Amino acid sequence: MADIGFRSFLDDLDKAGELKRITKPVDCRQLSALGEQADQATIFENIEGYPGWKVATALVSTRKRLGIAMGCTESRIAFEFEEKSSKPIDPVIVNNAPCQEVVMEGDDVDLTSIPLPLMHLYDGGPYISGTFAVSQDPDHGSNVGCYRLMYRTPNETGIDLVSPSDMRFYYQRALDKGEPLPIAIAVGVHPLDMLAASYKAPIDTNELALAGGLRGEALEMVKCKTLDLEVPADAEIVLEGELLPIGWTADEGPFGEFSQISGDVKWNPIFRIKCITHRKNPIFYMLQMPWENDWLSAPVTEAAGLQALRVASVQPVDIRAPVGSCGYWALIASIKKRPGEGKNAVTALLSVAEVKYVVVTDDDINIHDPDELDWAIAFRVQADEDAIILKGARAKHIDPSVKSWELGKGGLPTTAKIGIDATIPEGVPPILYRRIKNYGRDRIKLEDFE
Amino acid sequence: MSPLATKIKTSLESEAQQFHDVVDEHMDVPWQEFLRAWGELRAIDILQRDDEGAYFIEVS
Numbered sequence: 001m002a003d004i005g006f007r008s009f010l011d012d013l014d015k016a017g018e019l020k021r022i023t024k025p026v027d028c029r030q031l032s033a034l035g036e037q038a039d040q041a042t043i044f045e046n047i048e049g050y051p052g053w054k055v056a057t058a059l060v061s062t063r064k065r066l067g068i069a070m071g072c073t074e075s076r077i078a079f080e081f082e083e084k085s086s087k088p089i090d091p092v093i094v095n096n097a098p099c100q101e102v103v104m105e106g107d108d109v110d111l112t113s114i115p116l117p118l119m120h121l122y123d124g125g126p127y128i129s130g131t132f133a134v135s136q137d138p139d140h141g142s143n144v145g146c147y148r149l150m151y152r153t154p155n156e157t158g159i160d161l162v163s164p165s166d167m168r169f170y171y172q173r174a175l176d177k178g179e180p181l182p183i184a185i186a187v188g189v190h191p192l193d194m195l196a197a198s199y200k201a202p203i204d205t206n207e208l209a210l211a212g213g214l215r216g217e218a219l220e221m222v223k224c225k226t227l228d229l230e231v232p233a234d235a236e237i238v239l240e241g242e243l244l245p246i247g248w249t250a251d252e253g254p255f256g257e258f259s260q261i262s263g264d265v266k267w268n269p270i271f272r273i274k275c276i277t278h279r280k281n282p283i284f285y286m287l288q289m290p291w292e293n294d295w296l297s298a299p300v301t302e303a304a305g306l307q308a309l310r311v312a313s314v315q316p317v318d319i320r321a322p323v324g325s326c327g328y329w330a331l332i333a334s335i336k337k338r339p340g341e342g343k344n345a346v347t348a349l350l351s352v353a354e355v356k357y358v359v360v361t362d363d364d365i366n367i368h369d370p371d372e373l374d375w376a377i378a379f380r381v382q383a384d385e386d387a388i389i390l391k392g393a394r395a396k397h398i399d400p401s402v403k404s405w406e407l408g409k410g411g412l413p414t415t416a417k418i419g420i421d422a423t424i425p426e427g428v429p430p431i432l433y434r435r436i437k438n439y440g441r442d443r444i445k446l447e448d449f450e
Numbered sequence: 451m452s453p454l455a456t457k458i459k460t461s462l463e464s465e466a467q468q469f470h471d472v473v474d475e476h477m478d479v480p481w482q483e484f485l486r487a488w489g490e491l492r493a494i495d496i497l498q499r500d501d502e503g504a505y506f507i508e509v510s
Binding site for chain 2: 027028029048049050111112113115116118121122123124125126151152153154156251253254264265
């Protein structure tokens, strides 16, 4: 088996002192509240009513833990992601897989046999929040993404497919022919695989090869029991089934969104499950919202920003997708600027996914210090010259300001975006930004006079 | 329909409730049993949602 997997990551967290083990009995209705309070990743080893099962949560709900997953320091995550994703490694197919040690098919399929948690106060039901969803299109090949599932019946879930995505596109193509879309959902994979799955890659990009690049070794896949799809062999649980050709007609949600908002009821397709496979003594992965999602989003957004800057021939020095933007809606970058490149950089970053707020600074600004950022905006920006506003760009439903309730079922919202060029304006001598410094500060020490 | 599903149905016919309200009323029921009963109501497609996401069942 591969060296890198969900369980090896739990071991890595344990060795780093980042994993708490709860051995007292815990009810599924208590899991989320307990996991949210822990300052470490948590594994619940005694789930009431579910002998043999464990539940793991908050595995990457801090940037430090994501750094452990990436095998690098926190400040290097985006650059590491960018570098490794440029060296994809194709997946390999294996015949025997831990994820298929137990098989439930047909009438034996029973989602209630899995310890599904009730996560947030206003959720519309129990959720499977951390998924690695595989689908296939005859013309575009396989695709992987992350989609939440809301429990409906022992063999059905809702699935959030309102936002633009490759799987939504595949589903629409199947729906146009009146056909279901076969999909497989893996739960409990390494965070690197989740990062690859959440990457907004061009439609023909192989996310599985991207996962291999991030791992530095091929992702091992196994053929599903009932579908012509492959899933990560190392996964804890796999749900095999199809999206019914009913369009966006079934109620789904609310669910505690990664935007830190409770969300609202959405209209979505239904996922009907034909087969469940899992490991013996499986570990259910409860992705803790919002932080675990946000820290998985941030490096993907940051790497996409780096890529956009390089395509625009701008040299990035640092980049971050701020926590306040949930690692998704904003990008702050510093660049080594040549004339005009502040605007080029702003425009390039505004093109990234649903990023709607961008600030670009020179490389003398520490973009991780909000006070320095404010200083740059205060003294290097003229609003009528340095703010760029775009209208009618792609948006996500969960941003209340796009008023998605005004759309019909299945409708897609748009948004306006703002970018600020906080680099030193052309024609302003850099010496005017020379920082104040106390005379003798390098050699005169206060402790010598105390 | 199971007795538990019938009880939840009666409750949702009398007033709209958030999912967590329904859960709170049945904390003494094992989670798996609760989920199966909820699944029974879903399967016969009688659950409706109001503007705040609460569930209700229309009495015909």
